[in-house]
Amino acid sequence: MKRFLAFVKKEFFHILRDRRTLLILFGMPLAMVLLFGFALTNEIKNAKIAVLDLDHGPHSRQITDRLLSSGYFQLIQNLNASRDIEPAFRRGKVKLVVVFPPNFSQDFARNDTEAQVQLLADASEQNTAISLTNYATNIIQNYKSEQAPPGTVAPMQIDVQPRMVFNPELRGAFVFVPGVMAMVLLLVSALMTSVTIAREKEMGTMEVLMVSPLSQLQILFGKVLPYLLLSFINGCVIIALGVFLLGIPLNGSLLLLLAETLLFTFLSLSLGLLISTIADTQLVAMFASLLVLLMPTIFLSGFIFPIESMPRFLQFVSNIIPAKYFIEIVKGIMIKGIGLDLLWKPTLLLLGMSAFLMAVSLRNLKPRLNQ
Amino acid sequence: MDKAVTTHKLTKKFGDFVATDEITFEVAQGEIFGFLGANGAGKTTAMRMLCGLLTPTSGEATVAGYDVYTQPEQIKQRIGYMSQRFSLYEDLTVRDNIRFYGGIYGLSRAELKTKSASIIRELGLDSVADALVESLPLGWKQRLAFSVALIHDPKVVFLDEPTGGVDPITRRQFWDKIYEAAHNGTTIFVTTHYMDEAEYCDRVSIMVDGRIKALDTPTELKRTYGVDSMDGVFQILARGTSGK
Numbered sequence: 001m002k003r004f005l006a007f008v009k010k011e012f013f014h015i016l017r018d019r020r021t022l023l024i025l026f027g028m029p030l031a032m033v034l035l036f037g038f039a040l041t042n043e044i045k046n047a048k049i050a051v052l053d054l055d056h057g058p059h060s061r062q063i064t065d066r067l068l069s070s071g072y073f074q075l076i077q078n079l080n081a082s083r084d085i086e087p088a089f090r091r092g093k094v095k096l097v098v099v100f101p102p103n104f105s106q107d108f109a110r111n112d113t114e115a116q117v118q119l120l121a122d123a124s125e126q127n128t129a130i131s132l133t134n135y136a137t138n139i140i141q142n143y144k145s146e147q148a149p150p151g152t153v154a155p156m157q158i159d160v161q162p163r164m165v166f167n168p169e170l171r172g173a174f175v176f177v178p179g180v181m182a183m184v185l186l187l188v189s190a191l192m193t194s195v196t197i198a199r200e201k202e203m204g205t206m207e208v209l210m211v212s213p214l215s216q217l218q219i220l221f222g223k224v225l226p227y228l229l230l231s232f233i234n235g236c237v238i239i240a241l242g243v244f245l246l247g248i249p250l251n252g253s254l255l256l257l258l259a260e261t262l263l264f265t266f267l268s269l270s271l272g273l274l275i276s277t278i279a280d281t282q283l284v285a286m287f288a289s290l291l292v293l294l295m296p297t298i299f300l301s302g303f304i305f306p307i308e309s310m311p312r313f314l315q316f317v318s319n320i321i322p323a324k325y326f327i328e329i330v331k332g333i334m335i336k337g338i339g340l341d342l343l344w345k346p347t348l349l350l351l352g353m354s355a356f357l358m359a360v361s362l363r364n365l366k367p368r369l370n371q
Numbered sequence: 372m373d374k375a376v377t378t379h380k381l382t383k384k385f386g387d388f389v390a391t392d393e394i395t396f397e398v399a400q401g402e403i404f405g406f407l408g409a410n411g412a413g414k415t416t417a418m419r420m421l422c423g424l425l426t427p428t429s430g431e432a433t434v435a436g437y438d439v440y441t442q443p444e445q446i447k448q449r450i451g452y453m454s455q456r457f458s459l460y461e462d463l464t465v466r467d468n469i470r471f472y473g474g475i476y477g478l479s480r481a482e483l484k485t486k487s488a489s490i491i492r493e494l495g496l497d498s499v500a501d502a503l504v505e506s507l508p509l510g511w512k513q514r515l516a517f518s519v520a521l522i523h524d525p526k527v528v529f530l531d532e533p534t535g536g537v538d539p540i541t542r543r544q545f546w547d548k549i550y551e552a553a554h555n556g557t558t559i560f561v562t563t564h565y566m567d568e569a570e571y572c573d574r575v576s577i578m579v580d581g582r583i584k585a586l587d588t589p590t591e592l593k594r595t596y597g598v599d600s601m602d603g604v605f606q607i608l609a610r611g612t613s614g615k
Contacts, residue, residue, distance in 0.1 A: 006474020010463065017462055017503075204456030211422045211452040211529075212475050213444065 003214055007222035014196065015226060021192070025230055029184045029238050036176035037246040044131050049096040050077040050088050057105020063117070063143055067098065072135045089122050096121050096132045108147075166335050177242040178330035179303030181235060182323035185261070186268045186297055189231045191289040193272030197223055198285040220362070224269045231268070235261040242334075251337025257330065260343075263350050264326045270357035271322075277364040297323040325349050374433070375400050375527045375558035376421060381430035383416050390416040392581040393430065398560060398574075400526075403553050405572030406562040407601075409609050413581040414562045418529055421560070422452055435526040448476070451520035451528035451557075455535045457512050459519065461505035465496055468504055469519060476523035490518045510541035517548055521557065528552065530561040534568065546571050566602035575601070577608050584608045 015021050049067070053060050067073050077088055079097070088094045099118035107115035119136050121129035167174045200206040209219055239257065242248040250257070271293060279285035298304060300314060301323035307315055318324055325346035332338045340347065376398040383390045391413040398404040408414040419425040421434050423443045432439045435449040452458075459468050469487040478486065491500050494514055504512060513533065520528055530549075534542045546568070553559050553573075561572070569575050569589060576586040585592055585608055592604045 003475045003477050006471060009474070010460070010467070010471045013463055013467055014460070203458070203461070204454045205458045205460060207424060207454050208452055208458040208472075209475070210424055211447060211450065212472075213447045213477065214475050 004218045004222055007214060007218065008225055011196070011222060011226040015230070025188060025192070025234065026237070028188070029180070029234050030241070032180045032184060033177065033238055033241045033246070036180050037173045037242075044072060044128060044135070046074040047072060047095045047128070047132055048076045048093050049073045049098060049132075050079050050085075050094045051075060052079040052082065052085065052097060052099045054102045055100040055104035057100075057103075057108075059105040059108045059147075060100040063100075063140060064098070066139050066143055067136060070135070070139055072132070085120060089120075092122075094122065095125070095128060096136065098136065108144075173242070173246040174248055174331070174335055176303075177238065177246060177248055178327045178334070179301065179323075181238045181242075181261075181330060182264065182301060182303065182326045183294070183297055184238060185231050185235055185265050185326075186271070186293055186323060187289070188234055189227055189265055189268035190272035190275065190293050191286065193223055193227050193269055194275035194279060194285040194289055195282050197273070197276035198279050198282045201280050202282060217362075220273065224273065227272075228262075228265055228269055231265040232258075232262055235265065239334075248334055249337075250334050252333035252339060256340060256343075257333045260326070260329050260333070260347065260350075263347070263354065264322065267322050267350055267354040267357065270354050270361060273361040274357055274364070277361050296321050300324070301327055303327060322350060322353055373400050374398065374436075375402065376404070376432070376434050376560060378417075378421075378432040379430055381417065381420060381432050382428050383413075383420055383425060384428045389581050391420070391578075394578075394581075394583050396576055396583060396586055398527075398558060400558055401553055401556050403549065403559040403561065403571070403573045405569050405575040406560065406578070407564065407566075407569055407575055407605065408562075408578035409564065412578040412609075414578050415531060417578070418531055418560065418562055422450060422529055423447060448523070449526045451523070451525035453516050453520040453528070453530050453533050455532040457516040459504045459512060459516050462503060464501050464503055465491065465507070465515060466500050468515070469522065472519045473522050478523065486522055490515075490522070494518060509537055510544065513537060513541070513545055514548055517545065517552075521552055525557065527558040527560060530559065532562055532564070534563065534565060539567075542568070566600065566605055569601040569605075577605060579609050 015025070051064055053064070064075070068075055073096070076093060079085060079088060082099070085097050085099075088097065097120040099120065101116060101118070104115060104117070117140055119133050121133050123129040197206075200209065210216075214222075236258070239250075239261075243250050272289070275285055275288045275292070279288055296317075300307075300310075300318040300321045302318065303323065307318050307324070310318065328346050329343050329350075332343050374397050377396075379395050380393040381391060381395070382393050394413075394417060406414045406418065416425065420427045420439065421432060423439065423446055427439065434446045437445040437449070439446065460471070463471065466487055469490055470483055473483045473486055491497055494511070496511070496515070499507060499511075504515070507515070517530075517533065520530075534545055537545070542565070549559055549561070549571075561568075563569065572589065574586065574588050575592060576583050577592075578584065585595075585604070587595070589601055593599060593601065596604045596607050598604055598607070
């Protein structure tokens, strides 16, 4: 035990002496949370629009006012003819053009189904285009139903009233923070452990450790323990940032959340160990971690792209991405406030994956170091 | 049982390749035993089997009286090892390195304190005790690595080409340290391909293609082969040509 502690102490020295490691360890989560929380968001505010009003009637003016007072849009240009539309888009500033055809107000007053508004969106940014047309359509529909004389109901019209449960303001941070957490934990744990083990191999110190009375397990756990601790602290920092800075609710049990975080950290460390049994140099370890772990986590965990809209094959692959389950758990606990009674399935999957990975890396390690 | 190392027909195969082929030798307690051979002759493989880094394919071997198959733990506690890469942690200080290696061999706090003080004093490292190892000159690192390999007073210390890339004067100083350790009763098992170093050993074995071709004192070997240097002996054995 004393030997083991001497080893763990040395690992801490490595980490604390190395400014770059420290920076990655604690700077990265902060930068990512801030970046994803504030800068990268799919909410749209003050999108620049142009209006081509060929009607000049009261209704076109009022609808324009409604659009502009909603906070989503900002008028930067009044167009005079349809030939102005394309240049406006081309210059790249205008994201949406609202076109009121001639006689729009007259048609509208007659409650004519002929009354039409055209929305043109710059779909070179497809997500923005879809959101903007949705916002604008909603505002115009609202205006229409308000203006309808009482008692007259438009034929076959169903009044749809959506309500966004769990995240009424559609805040992007709710989605990103669990994803960032998964990413940072995975990166720090897996990358750091695999790199430090590869470094011992590269420096030749691994040989000396193997000759020493330290057992294989002591060496491995000595490597893993400091990172388990640091990653767990990291996870707590991200949770705290999310709750206090980004205003994400913590509706469920904090204890359960921390336990799940620890579980996921352990899983990431097992992945790191597995990589280190294959990689003999720090460079290989780094590339393996980035390519094999980070890329799939970003793209297939549902963190950025919804799993539901992936091709069937990728949906299948996403089932083996641990981050997918962790994100599901974190969202469940923090936002929905549900407990283990509903989350036992992903939790069990993570447990199983950790056990499997740990077993494989332990089995792999002995012959690798023996060469 | 006063033999530090014994082997009997010790063999290691990697697939079809026979790295060491039925080697048999004994090393006495306190002896400086030189293990010579060209690169790839099998000397590192043999040493690794004795250190417990590799499992032999067949044959027998004991180190410090313990069997390499059944008592690796007892062996590990009683041997020191220094690789050709000096195996110190460059990003830790001199003191940290000493304490770490002492720590993993289970030295007590008090022992660690006296040991690190005496190592630092003996090597004249007082001024750099808290400097990172990477800032030290190669010769200093080498002597530090050797002292660290001896920190737990091992019965046998294995040195795998310990003097690679070092100038002759530093090499000579290093050998002074080796003599000192041998004088204190530690058995030294050293591989090298510097023939001048072979002259410093009590006994030398020369390996060619996985087999021990000759094993005797340097004086005796030179007389047998009728040459006046170990280099001459090596030329005859390893290259099949007669050197001068």
